[in-house]
Amino acid sequence: MEHPLVFWAVVTWMILWGMIGGIVTPRIFLRKDMDISSAPLAGALIGAASGPFGLLPLWRLAPKSTTRWIAVATAGSVLLLATAFAISDPDNLCVDSGSFVASLIANGLVMGTIYGLMALGLTLIFSILRVVNFAHGEFYMIGGMVVYFFTAVWFPGAPVVLAILAACLVTLAIGAAFERLFLTPMYDGRVERPIEYAILVSFGLAFFLQYLVQALAGASPVKAQRFFPFPRLRLPTSEDPWVLKTSAANLTLFDTISISNPRFVAAVISIITLIALLWFLYRTWTGKALRAVSQDRQAAAVAGIDPDRMNMLAFALGGMLAGLSGATLVQAFSWVPQVGMLPALRSFVIVVLGGLGSLPGAFLGGLIVGLVEAAGTGCIPDPSRAASYIPAYGMIILTLTLLLKPTGFFGRKE
Amino acid sequence: MQPRLRKLASVLLGITASAVIFGAPHGALAANCPIKLGGIAPLSAPGSVTGGEAQREAIKIAVEEINAKGGVLGCKIELVIGDTEGLPEKGTALFEKLISQDNVVAIAGGYHSSVGMAAKEVAHDKGIPVIFASTWNDQITSSKLPEVFRVAPLSSEASAIYWKFIAKIPNVKNVAIVTENTDYGIPAAEEAKKGLESINMSATTYAVDIGNQDFASIVLRVKAQKPDAILTLLTGEASLNFEQQAAENGMGPGDVPFICDIIAAESNSFWKNVPDGNYCFVGQFGLPEALYNDAAKAFAKKYKERTGKDSVESYAVEAYDAIGVLATAIEKAGSTDPKAIIAALESVEHNGALGKVSFPYGTSKDPSAEGKDAKWWHQYLDPALMIFQYQEVNQKAGDAPIVFPDSYKTGEAVFVNK
Numbered sequence: 001m002e003h004p005l006v007f008w009a010v011v012t013w014m015i016l017w018g019m020i021g022g023i024v025t026p027r028i029f030l031r032k033d034m035d036i037s038s039a040p041l042a043g044a045l046i047g048a049a050s051g052p053f054g055l056l057p058l059w060r061l062a063p064k065s066t067t068r069w070i071a072v073a074t075a076g077s078v079l080l081l082a083t084a085f086a087i088s089d090p091d092n093l094c095v096d097s098g099s100f101v102a103s104l105i106a107n108g109l110v111m112g113t114i115y116g117l118m119a120l121g122l123t124l125i126f127s128i129l130r131v132v133n134f135a136h137g138e139f140y141m142i143g144g145m146v147v148y149f150f151t152a153v154w155f156p157g158a159p160v161v162l163a164i165l166a167a168c169l170v171t172l173a174i175g176a177a178f179e180r181l182f183l184t185p186m187y188d189g190r191v192e193r194p195i196e197y198a199i200l201v202s203f204g205l206a207f208f209l210q211y212l213v214q215a216l217a218g219a220s221p222v223k224a225q226r227f228f229p230f231p232r233l234r235l236p237t238s239e240d241p242w243v244l245k246t247s248a249a250n251l252t253l254f255d256t257i258s259i260s261n262p263r264f265v266a267a268v269i270s271i272i273t274l275i276a277l278l279w280f281l282y283r284t285w286t287g288k289a290l291r292a293v294s295q296d297r298q299a300a301a302v303a304g305i306d307p308d309r310m311n312m313l314a315f316a317l318g319g320m321l322a323g324l325s326g327a328t329l330v331q332a333f334s335w336v337p338q339v340g341m342l343p344a345l346r347s348f349v350i351v352v353l354g355g356l357g358s359l360p361g362a363f364l365g366g367l368i369v370g371l372v373e374a375a376g377t378g379c380i381p382d383p384s385r386a387a388s389y390i391p392a393y394g395m396i397i398l399t400l401t402l403l404l405k406p407t408g409f410f411g412r413k414e
Numbered sequence: 415m416q417p418r419l420r421k422l423a424s425v426l427l428g429i430t431a432s433a434v435i436f437g438a439p440h441g442a443l444a445a446n447c448p449i450k451l452g453g454i455a456p457l458s459a460p461g462s463v464t465g466g467e468a469q470r471e472a473i474k475i476a477v478e479e480i481n482a483k484g485g486v487l488g489c490k491i492e493l494v495i496g497d498t499e500g501l502p503e504k505g506t507a508l509f510e511k512l513i514s515q516d517n518v519v520a521i522a523g524g525y526h527s528s529v530g531m532a533a534k535e536v537a538h539d540k541g542i543p544v545i546f547a548s549t550w551n552d553q554i555t556s557s558k559l560p561e562v563f564r565v566a567p568l569s570s571e572a573s574a575i576y577w578k579f580i581a582k583i584p585n586v587k588n589v590a591i592v593t594e595n596t597d598y599g600i601p602a603a604e605e606a607k608k609g610l611e612s613i614n615m616s617a618t619t620y621a622v623d624i625g626n627q628d629f630a631s632i633v634l635r636v637k638a639q640k641p642d643a644i645l646t647l648l649t650g651e652a653s654l655n656f657e658q659q660a661a662e663n664g665m666g667p668g669d670v671p672f673i674c675d676i677i678a679a680e681s682n683s684f685w686k687n688v689p690d691g692n693y694c695f696v697g698q699f700g701l702p703e704a705l706y707n708d709a710a711k712a713f714a715k716k717y718k719e720r721t722g723k724d725s726v727e728s729y730a731v732e733a734y735d736a737i738g739v740l741a742t743a744i745e746k747a748g749s750t751d752p753k754a755i756i757a758a759l760e761s762v763e764h765n766g767a768l769g770k771v772s773f774p775y776g777t778s779k780d781p782s783a784e785g786k787d788a789k790w791w792h793q794y795l796d797p798a799l800m801i802f803q804y805q806e807v808n809q810k811a812g813d814a815p816i817v818f819p820d821s822y823k824t825g826e827a828v829f830v831n832k
Contacts, residue, residue, distance in 0.1 A: 104631060107631065220464050220683055221687055250664060252664075258634070258637075333655055337459070341459075374630070377635075378631045387626065387631070391623070
């Protein structure tokens with residue numbers, strides 16, 4: 001960095017006024033008998049974005065902390081941080097190379113879509129069962145393993161779609177079986193402390209699945225072949241393909257944005273799955289029943305919905321979504337029995353960010369985490385440190401979310 | 415017998431029995447059968463499992479061979495294998511367990527430098543000899559601990575082979591080094607960078623945590639740097655992930671001179687995980703198959719039969735010889751006393767698959783006496799260092815030509831940037 005003092009001075013200013021805004025705003029709102037659920041977040045963001053110039057009018061006028069204000073304040077904070085960064089490090093790739101930033105954003109969004117799908121499964125389980133599934137990473141791993149073995153060992157040459165369906169069925173079955181066998185004692189009072197029990201038993205499932213797969217399949221890295229290699233395209237002309245250029249493994253848009261084939265295909269499958277899931281949840285009776293149970297179990301039971309059956313469906317579906325994420329990514333990453341640990345950790349960050357129990361929150365959280373990881377790794381000046389901090393980016397987001405809005409962006413207040 | 419004599423006989427018998435049972439400190443008897451040896455390797459993530467499993471098989475073959483020939487000091491060897499997971503804290507705990515609970519008389523193996531760096535202190539505290547098979551960090555031996563020996567190459571020497579090779583690649587001024595944030599990766603990158611700068615090349619180092627999967631942003635940064643060559647100092651699955659993701663973004667071995675991690679020598683796993691890895695250069699440590707001695711040929715045959723692989727990785731050969739050297743040293747010492755084994759190791763000459771393995775510098779001849787750096791303490795001097803290149807898709811490592819240095823060369827390199 002050329003002028004690190006500028007950057008760190010701005011960061012310090014933002015943290016200081018963010019803290020002041022986060023602490024003082026809820027007290028002022030409380031005194032004015034206003035809803036304070038979003039006051040710390042709004043105060044912190046407005047303080048970070050505009051310092052006292054924004055906070056004083058906020059305290060005086062005390063408008064309702066609407067999503068619009070929070071979005072504006074977030075945008076303002078990001079803009080301020082980006083400007084400070086640009087001034088401090090003008091030679092940074094993120095400052096002087098638009099194509100680099102475009103590629104980072106594209107890759108961040110692509111990965112964020114896939115992360116979001118996996119996190120959706122976790123939040124679905126929580127919204128219905130009120131249980132955090134600590135074996136979520138293992139469902140992800142099993143989904144990938146099933147696809148690999150299906151396409152490379154058991155039925156080489158079989159259509160990939162069948163392999164993905166097999167992965168979905170296997171993870172669905174494991175999820176359903178686990179719920180019936182180990183989680184039902186929580187509902188009928190056989191367990192004294194159901195929440196702690198659920199945590200422990202899902203940890204147990206995680207270790208069991210991980211080491212079972214290691215014992216059966218070994219621990220050597222495996223990988224599925226690309227599902228759908230790109231056809232060779234050159235647009236508008238082969239001599240000057242400035243709009244779109246593809247090879248089997250990569251596509252380049254506008255000579256700027258480079259996206260690898262496996263991730264692109266995985267993201268497309270994730271979006272299709274998301275649309276199917278939304279259709280299921282909002283257009284089918286079963287989906288509406290699931291949503292009803294997540295809103296109010298007892299009211300749903302009164303309306304004739306069996307909450308226990310919805311529990312099984314939710315856990316199975318949640319595990320299946322993780323398995324599907326793994327099934328799409330086994331062509332992108334080398335797969336080992338421990339491959340699910342990092343994505344599981346990321347899923348926890350995403351669901352806290354988006355709000356436990358919120359499906360749109362999980363997806364939006366996935367996009368945000370994908371973008372932050374891409375931006376952090378791409379923009380941190382020291383290349384020998386940038387990638388090492390990847391786990392930290394998620395933890396910083398988690399910490400800020402827990403401090404400022406513990407229920408997450410779209411979480412319901414319990 | 416008279417009561418007094420009977421009493422004297424019982425006392426003498428009791429004293430003798432006590433001396434036998436309690437008087438012998440750990441391993442001091444000439445032959446306390448079976449002789450337990452510890453074998454260490456990374457057998458689960460985030461360690462390099464491909465490397466660890468290769469070492470485990472090699473160690474098992476070595477022990478089986480020794481036992482088939484009658485064992486050591488008339489005793490069979492009992493092998494106790496442990497998983498380091500590639501983590502220093504696990505390695506340290508493993509050493510504690512092997513020494514204190516399993517009562518091994520010596521330990522061999524090891525893949526990750528971070529494990530070696532931490533665990534050597536346990537070996538030193540307990541006075542148990544260890545031969546590190548594939549841990550490269552110079553400080554493992556430069557700390558001059560009496561118990562620590564190594565057959566693996568030194569990181570500085572291995573880095574030298576890389577940058578000296580890069581010097582031969584035409585049109586290279588700017589190199590990207592992608593390494594891991596470990597006791598192996600950081601020093602190796604520093605040594606490579608220093609070497610490259612000494613020949614007027616610039617180098618940028620990108621470091622990631624061990625076990626990293628997603629390299630998209632790193633690949634984009636490397637691509638933006640427009641390097642003339644890429645050197646991968648990552649290990650394990652992370653290296654495979656990086657190599658393939660770089661290839662998918664037009665920065666792979668088919669686009670720019672690319673040195674892959676040594677794990678690429680396991681060709682089955684390499685082509686499965688890096689299908690776009692053709693033209694990758696790979697470090698080979700130990701003689702190529704064409705130059706194998708009889709011991710190496712015999713080991714290679716057994717290893718390939720057992721594992722189904724087409725070639726033998728260098729870290730497997732190193733692990734195999736590490737056990738062999740220990741057995742030879744114990745036989746030479748005539749005892750399983752750790753101090754006796756250490757003394758024997760300092761003067762041992764073992765005809766192994768690597769060649770004639772010995773440790774010329776130690777207590778009797780300090781490296782400084784011949785103007786050598788402390789890193790040569792208890793260090794095997796001659797791990798043959800060379801580079802081969804895959805020149806056909808799905809090529810077996812044994813069929814790939816050695817392209818550097820000239821003394822081992824079997825074919826010409828293909829430089830994709832020419």
